[in-house]
Structures are given as C-alpha cells and as structure tokens.
Amino acid sequence: xxxxxxxxxxxxxxxxxxxxxxxxxxxxxxxxxxxxxxxxxxxxxxxxxxxxxxxxxxxxxxxxxxxxxxxxxxxxxxxxxxxxxxxxxxxxxxxxxxxxxxxxxxxxxxxxxxxxxxxxxxxxxxxxxxxxxxxxxxxxxxxxxxxxxxxxxxxxxxxxxxxxxxxxxxxxxxxxxxxxxxxxxxxxxxxxxxxxxxxxxxxxxxxxxxxxxxxxxxxxxxxxxxxxxxxxxxxxxxxxxxxxxxxxxxxxxxxxxxxxxxxxxxxxxxxxxxxxxxxxxxxxxxxxxxxxxxxxxxxxxxxxxxxxxxxxxxxxxxxxxxxxxxxxxxxxxxxxxxxxxxxxxxxxxxxxxxxxxxxxxxxxxxxxxxxxxxxxxxxxxxxxxxxxxxxxxxxxxxxxxxxxxxxxxxxxxxxx
Amino acid sequence: xxxxxxxxxxxxxxxxxxxxxxxxxxxxxxxxxxxxxxxxxxxxxxxxxxxxxxxxxxxxxxxxxxxxxxxxxxxxxxxxxxxxxxxxxxxxxxxxxxxxxxxxxxxxxxxxxxxxxxxxxxxxxxxxxxxxxxxxxxxxxxxxxxxxxxxxxxxxxxxxxxxxxxxxxxxxxxxxxxxxxxxxxxxxxxxxxxxxxxxxxxxxxxxxxxxxxxxxxxxxxxxxxxxxxxxxxxxxxxxxxxxxxxxxxxxxxxxxxxxxxxxxxxxxxxxxxxxxxxxxxxxxxxxxxxxxxxxxxxxxxxxxxxxxxxxxxxxxxxxxxxxxxxxxxxxxxxxxxxxxxxxxxxxxxxxxxxxxxxxxxxxxxxxxxxxxxxxxxxxxxxxxxxxxxxxxxxxxxxxxxxxxxxxxxxxxxxxx
Numbered sequence: 001x002x003x004x005x006x007x008x009x010x011x012x013x014x015x016x017x018x019x020x021x022x023x024x025x026x027x028x029x030x031x032x033x034x035x036x037x038x039x040x041x042x043x044x045x046x047x048x049x050x051x052x053x054x055x056x057x058x059x060x061x062x063x064x065x066x067x068x069x070x071x072x073x074x075x076x077x078x079x080x081x082x083x084x085x086x087x088x089x090x091x092x093x094x095x096x097x098x099x100x101x102x103x104x105x106x107x108x109x110x111x112x113x114x115x116x117x118x119x120x121x122x123x124x125x126x127x128x129x130x131x132x133x134x135x136x137x138x139x140x141x142x143x144x145x146x147x148x149x150x151x152x153x154x155x156x157x158x159x160x161x162x163x164x165x166x167x168x169x170x171x172x173x174x175x176x177x178x179x180x181x182x183x184x185x186x187x188x189x190x191x192x193x194x195x196x197x198x199x200x201x202x203x204x205x206x207x208x209x210x211x212x213x214x215x216x217x218x219x220x221x222x223x224x225x226x227x228x229x230x231x232x233x234x235x236x237x238x239x240x241x242x243x244x245x246x247x248x249x250x251x252x253x254x255x256x257x258x259x260x261x262x263x264x265x266x267x268x269x270x271x272x273x274x275x276x277x278x279x280x281x282x283x284x285x286x287x288x289x290x291x292x293x294x295x296x297x298x299x300x301x302x303x304x305x306x307x308x309x310x311x312x313x314x315x316x317x318x319x320x321x322x323x324x325x326x327x328x329x330x331x332x333x334x335x336x337x338x339x340x341x342x343x344x345x346x347x348x349x350x351x352x353x354x355x356x357x358x359x360x361x362x363x364x365x366x367x368x369x370x371x372x373x374x375x376x377x378x379x380x381x382x383x384x385x386x387x388x389x390x391x392x393x394x395x396x397x398x399x400x401x402x403x404x405x406x407x408x409x410x411x412x413x414x415x416x
Numbered sequence: 417x418x419x420x421x422x423x424x425x426x427x428x429x430x431x432x433x434x435x436x437x438x439x440x441x442x443x444x445x446x447x448x449x450x451x452x453x454x455x456x457x458x459x460x461x462x463x464x465x466x467x468x469x470x471x472x473x474x475x476x477x478x479x480x481x482x483x484x485x486x487x488x489x490x491x492x493x494x495x496x497x498x499x500x501x502x503x504x505x506x507x508x509x510x511x512x513x514x515x516x517x518x519x520x521x522x523x524x525x526x527x528x529x530x531x532x533x534x535x536x537x538x539x540x541x542x543x544x545x546x547x548x549x550x551x552x553x554x555x556x557x558x559x560x561x562x563x564x565x566x567x568x569x570x571x572x573x574x575x576x577x578x579x580x581x582x583x584x585x586x587x588x589x590x591x592x593x594x595x596x597x598x599x600x601x602x603x604x605x606x607x608x609x610x611x612x613x614x615x616x617x618x619x620x621x622x623x624x625x626x627x628x629x630x631x632x633x634x635x636x637x638x639x640x641x642x643x644x645x646x647x648x649x650x651x652x653x654x655x656x657x658x659x660x661x662x663x664x665x666x667x668x669x670x671x672x673x674x675x676x677x678x679x680x681x682x683x684x685x686x687x688x689x690x691x692x693x694x695x696x697x698x699x700x701x702x703x704x705x706x707x708x709x710x711x712x713x714x715x716x717x718x719x720x721x722x723x724x725x726x727x728x729x730x731x732x733x734x735x736x737x738x739x740x741x742x743x744x745x746x747x748x749x750x751x752x753x754x755x756x757x758x759x760x761x762x763x764x765x766x767x768x769x770x771x772x773x774x775x776x777x778x779x780x781x782x783x784x785x786x787x788x789x790x791x792x793x794x795x796x797x798x799x800x801x802x803x804x805x806x807x808x809x810x811x812x813x814x815x816x817x818x819x820x821x822x823x824x825x826x827x828x829x830x831x832x
Contacts, residue, residue, distance in 0.1 A: 017749060021773060094772070100794060106783045108793050113775045115805050194629075198805055213610075214633055219806040240828030247830035333433060344828075355823050356510070357437060359529045367522045367826025376831065377524050377822055378516065389531050389614055389819040390635040391807045403805040406793055407771050410783025412656030412760075414663035415792065 003179070005186050009144060009196035011174035012117045016142035019175050020114045024091035026169065031087035031134050033165035035080040038130065041161055042076050048157035049126070056150050068124045069151055079127045082381060083134045089380045092398040093140045096407065105413045110404040114140030116198040118401060119190055120383075121146045121212060123204040126154035132201075133162050133176050135383045139401035142175040144197065146182050146190065156180065191216040199391070199401075201384050221396070222388040225311040226256030226339035228369040231328040231354070232272060233345035234265040240366060241344035242275050247368040248342070250283045254313050256385065257340055257372040261308065261318045263328045269293070269321050276319070283315060290320040308335040325350055329357055336360050338387040340372040361387060361394030419595070421602050425560060425612035427590035428533045432558035435591050436530045440507035442585065447503035447550050449581035451496040454546065457577055458492050464573035465542070472566055484540045485567055495543045498797060499550045505796045508814040509556045512823065521829045526820040530556030532614040534817060535606055536799075537562045537628060539620040542570035548617075549578050549592050551799045555817035558591040560613065562598050562606060572596065607632040615807070615817075617800050637812070638804040641727040642672030642755035644785040647744040647770070648688060649761035650681040656782060657760035658691050663784040664758070666699045670729050672801065673756055673788040677724065677734045679744045680709070685737050692735070699731060706736040724751040741766055745773055752776055754803040756788040777803060777810030 022030070038045065049071040056066050092112060099109030118141050120132045129145050136143035147155045159178035166173045179186055191200065194217045201221045202212040213220045230248055232241045248259035264272060273296040280287055280297070287300035288307040294300055300319070307318040308331070322328045332341055340362040343354040351365035362372040372395065374382025379397030386392045392400040438446070454461065465487040472482050508528060515525030534557050536548045545561050552559035563571045575594035582589045595602055607616065610633045617637045618628040629636045646664055648657045664675035680688060689712040696703055696713070703716035704723040710716055716735070723734040724747070738744045748757055756778040759770040767781035778788040788811065790798025795813030802808045808816040 020775060102787075102792065102794055104787065104792060106780075106787055106792075111771070116775075217630055219635055219804075237828065243828055243830050251831060351825075355527070355825075359436065359532075359821055362822040362824065364522075364824035364826065366828050367824045368830040370831035371518075371520065371522055371824060371826075371829070372822075376518065376520060376522075377824075378518055388635075393819045394822045403809045405775055406778040406788075406810045408778060408780035408783045408787060408793075409767075409771075410781065410787075412653065412659055412782050413787070414659050414784040415667060415786035 003181055005179065005189050006193060008174070008177045008179075009117065009190070009193045012142040012144055012177055013196040015172040015175035016114070016117050018172055019137060019142055020093075020116075020140045022140065024094075027091065027138055027140070028087045030137060030165055030169050030171070031083050033168055034130070034134065034162055035083040035087070037161040037164045038076055038080045038083070038158070041157070042073055045076060045154065045157045046071060046073070048153040051153040052151055059150070061150065065124055065150070069126065069154070071126060071154060075127070079130050083130060086134045086138050086381050086398070089138065089398065092138065092402050097404070104415070105410065107409040109407050111407045112399070112402050113405050115401055115403055117142045117144065117196055119144040119146065119197050119200045119218070121187060121190075121200060121202040121204070121208070123148040123208070124151050126151045126158060128203060129155045129158045129178065130162075131381060132383055135381055135398050136401055137176070139398045141401055144177045144179065144190070146179040146187060149182050152180070152182065188215070191218060194218045203384055219391065221384055221386045221392065223256075223385050224387055225337040226258070226387075227260045227309065227311050227335060227337040228257060228340040228342070228372070229261045229263060229332050229336070230259050230342045230344065230369065231263040231332070232265060232268060233325060233328075233343060233347065233350055234267040235347035235350060236268060236272070236344040237346050238268070238272050238275065241272065242279060244342060244344055244366070244368050245276065246279055247370055249285060249317055250315070251370055253315055256311075257369050258313070259317065259369055260311055261320070261335070263331055264293070264319070264321050265325070265328070266292070266321050266323055269296075280317070286314075286316040288316070288318045292321040293319045311337070325353070329354070332358055339385070340364065340369045342367065342369050361385070419597055421595065421605050422609060424590070424593045424595075425533065425606070425609045428558040428560055428593055429612040431588040431591035432530070432533050434588055435553060435558055436509075436532075436556045438556065440510075443507065443554055443556070444503045446553060446581055446585050446587070447499050449584055450546070450550065450578055451499040451503070453577040453580045454492055454496045454499070454574070457573070458489055461492060461570065461573045462487060462489070464569040467569040468567055475566070477566065481540055481566075485542065485570070487542060487570060491543070495546050499546060502550045502554050502797050502814070505554065505814065508554065508818050513820070520831070521826065523825040525823050527823045528815070528818050529821050531817055531819055533558045533560065533612055535560040535562065535613050535616045535634070537603060537606075537616060537618040537620070537624070539564040539624070540567050542567045542574060544619060545571045545574045545594065546578075547797060548799060551797055551814050552817055553592070555814045557817055560593045560595065560606070562595040562603060565598050568596070568598065604631070607634060610634045619800055635807065637800055637802045637808065639672075639801045640803055641753040642674070642803075643676045643725065643727050643751060643753040644673060644756040644758070644788070645677045645679060645748050645752070646675050646758045646760065646785065647679040647748070648681060648684060649741060649744075649759060649763060649766055650683040651763035651766060652684060652688070652760040653762050654684070654688050654691060657688065658695060660758060660760055660782070660784050661692065662695055663786055665701060665733055666731065667786055669731055672727075673785050674729070675733065675785050676727055677736070677751070679747055680735070680737050681741070681744070682708070682737050682739055685709070685712075696733070702730075702732040704732070704734045708737040709735045727753070741769070745770070748774055755801070756780065756785045758783065758785050777801070
C-alpha cells in the first residue's frame, strides 16, 4: 500500500491522545527502550547508513555533508546517551501553575499539556530523527519526521528502533512517523494538514525555513540567522571583554551563537582595540571595519551596510566604534536577527538597561554568546531555536513542545 | 497622501520599540488619558457613530448588526471604564521567572517582553477599537486596527482619542494605526507584512477567521467554534448538575461558552433526565436526542452525526446517554472544538481523570461553562479566545500579548 501523509497524520492525531496520557514513568521507560534498541541494532543501523553514504558519494555530496550523514558506533552511542538524558529529565507535562480562587468561588489554574502532533522537516543529519522523536514523546506528543532523502535508509533503520520500543510498551506505532518518501510533494501536502498537525519545526538552511513559513497553513517555528552582537562598553573590564570576544568568535565559527559583530565604545577603543587586533591576528580573523576603526587593523576591509547584516559563520567579523551606549542599542535594534546580544560592562545600570531594552531571544551581560544553547541554558536537549516571538522564543526544549490549558475546580458554582 | 498599510506597519514597528520601553506608570497614565479623552469627546464620537448608523440603515443592516454598531453615552462610559480597569492591572511586562545558576556559573532566567506589533482584524463593534488598543499598549505593543467598513467613522473618532493621548504623553502616534480604508486589498496586503507585524488576531465569523488563517504569512490566533460539553456522571449531585446545565444552556445562548451537548451516564439517567426534561420544557429548549434518550422528551428530534458537531448558539441542545465515564471521554475527544468541557461529579478520582485527560482550552469540574471567559478566569479584559494551541490557548488577556526572552547574567564566563 502506498504511503499517504494525510492518513499518517490522521493516525498520528489519534495516537497522540494515547501518548498524551502516559505517565512520567511510562515515558521514561519508553525512551530508555528506544536507546537500548539503538545500541542492540548498531550493526543494522550502520549497514543502512553505509547505503546512504555510498549513494551520497555517487551523488557527489561534499565532505561536510557526508560527515553530517555518517553514523559510527560511537555516534550511535552518543545519540543513545542523549535519549537516556532526555528520559531522565523532569516530565514537562502536568504541572499546575497560578492556582487561585476567583470572587465567584471557583478555583482557576493552568496545567501544562502536550501540543498534540508535531512535524519536523530537516535535512541530512540522521541523529535528528532520534533526538526529535525523544523530545516530542517526552512532551507527550506524536511526531512526523520528514528527513532528507540522502539519509533515508539511516532514518528508516532508526525508525525501526522507535517502533520496536512503542510496540514493546503496548503503544500505537502511528505515534512516530518517519516519512518513507521524503519528496517535495509530501512536504507540500504535509503543510496543508492543519487539522492533524499542530506545529512544524523546520531545521535547515534559510531557504527551507522561508519556504515552509510562507507556504504552511500550520504554525511554523522560524529560525533564520544568528547575527550575534558583542558590545564592549567604556565601563567594561577589558580582559573579560576580550575573553568574551575570543570565545564568541573563535571557539566555533559555523554555529548560530558565534559572534558576527563587535561594537566598541569610543572611549575604550584606544586601549581595547589594540588587544582586539592582536587576538584577530592570532586567529586570522578577517575584519570588516567601520571608518573609525579601520585604522586599528592592518588588512581590514571597509564595512558596508551588508556587513552589519552578515552572518559570516567563519573567521570573519564586522567591527564598529560607537559614540555611546545609546548608539550601540540603536545599532543592535536596527540590525539584530533576534538571536543573542551581549554587553561587556562593569557598570550595573548599563547592564540593567541593556538587558531590559533589547528584546532578542537571549540577552546577556558579561557572558559568552556561545552559552546561547538549550543545554547551557538549562533546557536539557534542544529541538531548535526560535527567532520569532510566537509560541516559543530562543532555544526550545521539551517544555516548548507543550502548552497550558485552564483548569477550573468548583462545587456547583454558576455565573451570575 | 494615500494611506499605505506597508508604510504604516513599518512606522508601527519603529514606534513599538518606544512603547516596549514604557514603565508601568507611563502606560497607566497613557491609558487613563485615552479614557478621559473619550469621555470629553462623547458628543463628537456619537456624531460620527450616527453617520455609520444612517449609512448602515441605508445599506439594510439588520437590527442585531445596528445594535452592535450603536454607541450611546452610557456605552462610551462603559468602554472608558474598561480602559481604566486595564490601566489599573499589573504590568504584564518585565517579570523575571525561574532565575537559576548553571554549572558554568552563569545565571539564567526568563523575562517577559512585548510581542511587538499586533494586528486586529474585526467586524462591526467599535468598542473593539478601544479595548484592543488598550490591551496591546498595556502589554507594550504597537497595534494595527482593521475594523469593519460599516464602523469606520466611529473607529476614526475613537482613533483620535488614542492619538491625542499618545501625543499628550510625547509618544509616536504611529504606535496605534486605525486603517482608514478597510477594504479587502488592505487586508490582503497586511497579511503579507511578516517583517513588521508579529501576530494577527481576527475576531468575527468562522469565514473571516479561516480566510485569514489560510492566507496569512503572519501567525494567526484561531478561534473557531465553541461546542462545549457537560458530562453528568453517575456520581453527580443531581441538583448541582441541573444548575450547571441551566446556567450553561439558558443564561445566554449566543455566546461561545454556552453548552451545546449534554452527556449523561446511563445509571443516573432514569432520575436525572426527568429533571432535564422539566428544565428544557420551562425554557423551551429544542432537543436533539440520541436513541437511548429520545424517549425522555416529548418533541425531541433524533440526533444525527451533525448534531454532535453543532454549535447551536440558540435554545437548542444535543443530548446523549453514555455507558460510562470512558464513553463520555471518547465522545468529547471525537467531537470537541477545543473550547470548554465540564464534568459534574462528586467522585474525586473521576473529576481528576476528566481534568487530566481532556485537553480542551478550559476543563472544569463542577463549575459552569459560562465561567470560560477572560474576566471570570482572572485575566482582566479579554482580547480573544484561542482554540488552537499555538502561542496562547483559551481566553487571552494582556499576558497573551507578550512572550519571554532568556536573560543571562555572568561575570565574564566563557564556554568550555
């Protein structure tokens, strides 16, 4: 029988009710069983992965892509450990907040509940299949996983581990769907199924995310660029500020929480910029400098308007000297991608004002932008980062895959 | 110069930064000034309203529509009082939750912030212009108000009160836009402006809401039907249950939180249904009964599948006798519109199970469905009700017009 995404989504909707009712212990057992099955099936998963890799080589995928695709016994172990970590997290479902008595006599509170059915649309990395399934199940949801064509054999082998565990726990395997024919047509149909899918989380390039956002009838979590700013205030501790710059720009460059723009207060520039230059020389960071800062660097290019918008994802940075705190805020409000902004300052009021004023998803005083990550912010595993404010904002963990309903306890009260 | 919705939205985006920074006291003053101006301008508002009313009569609007359109000195006073109530509410912006120390040494918490720019799309009632503007401003947002053509003069007169107050407080009047040419073309363009508008809240018929949901590139709050269920368990207190039924079905019929379906446990039916019949006879409630309950009523029609989906909004109800608690849950999960569900029972475990299992926006034990309202649930004024789970779920007050950003306080920590 041919696979129908509409039927799979309908079945997932029905199965989602069963998953929503699972207790914390039942969900923990289910996830541990998934991890255990993965470890037991390592050979089979690797054989399936080899099929994807050889097809990838035939299709001339580049090395980075092939590396993202690659599964090894160590990588499989790491994924299984991550699932066990998610299993051990507190249950995000069922907590009751703000219970209070109303003048009418009823008690009103909000209880956390699963969203229902979540669809993930992603590209090559097969680990997303397991990570996303584990997080969605932990939050009591069914999930539809539409991975990349190039990882299909790997994804189906991983899917078997999930259905095995669902089955072992007496649960409907329809709760986790791995799309067996991940072409454009399926994606287009999926985006119309707003009766049976509550949320789409796309993970991949900006093109994919824009395409889904503009064509979906289902709400979409958007994650575009991470143009993270570090503003070094005149009241900064220069050595702390330099450390933040070094960690933010040079530790890893290909990630969305790395720094892309450095703003420096004009009064600290004469001393601080010399240290910046030495750092950039050491790490061979290519600099796009504003007119005022250009003279501090040997081989810097003059920054254009495009540089203030740029997410380099490389050993490359835009640098601007600003008149004062307000000019830094103005720059960030104009060019921010809504991801992460950092101030380096020892001045209490400035730190407070920075944190209050800027409304990016993560706003920091005296900490590295590299902490802008679900794990580092205490969410446990991360299913994505939202740079749009609707539903979730910033790194998303299991709680972002839930919502809250109102609960009302009465003793026969009626409305006057 | 012709009005451009794209330019207005861009100006609202810029003005939203100013509104986001207002203190609680500044927002309170602003809202009180709007209320005061409305009272001072009563004559002018009523003159403008008369223009809408006479045009409405010429266009043969029905009496209900004309009544929704009508402003009187008393109604204007009531709207102004509602604005003063919103002014007096606690500021939804700025609160910090869950601040905690991470192993890396950084402190991480979540701070509540405005969404940015909100667009309301609504029909005849001019009070929405003021209510929505007041709630959006209270939550620190700019707002675009696209009301109905038939209320345009009234809306523009009310808009003047808002710009007057913004101006008096030294604020950019671009923060509140009342669309002066509310035709389809403007709405179509508005729905594409996802760079400058963060959320659309449509209020009106199901057709309007579906049209916006299916065509918008901006997230949309959806509120479709309210098919509210009352399940009378065999462990119910019959007199309390009857009161809930009376209040839920007969107090007001044209509202989304009135009851549309009554489910009765088979063991309590022989006694309880006689009381139900007497109640329905007294209030002339038209009954659509299942086969098992048909015999209890004199003039009931046999319920069809459509009746279980029906939102009658009238003295009309669907009635079904169910085998047990599980059958009641099954019925509600199948036919629920996600709005409000009520159980009448004195059994603790059943009440608990009902509240845990059903994931409608509001789930109640022993309280009237009519409490499913922002005011009664403690939210203060209500900007709408969401029956979709994304972003907000259930009655929405000022807090639903905000989101949370992560804040990080460090002392120079970097990622290892």
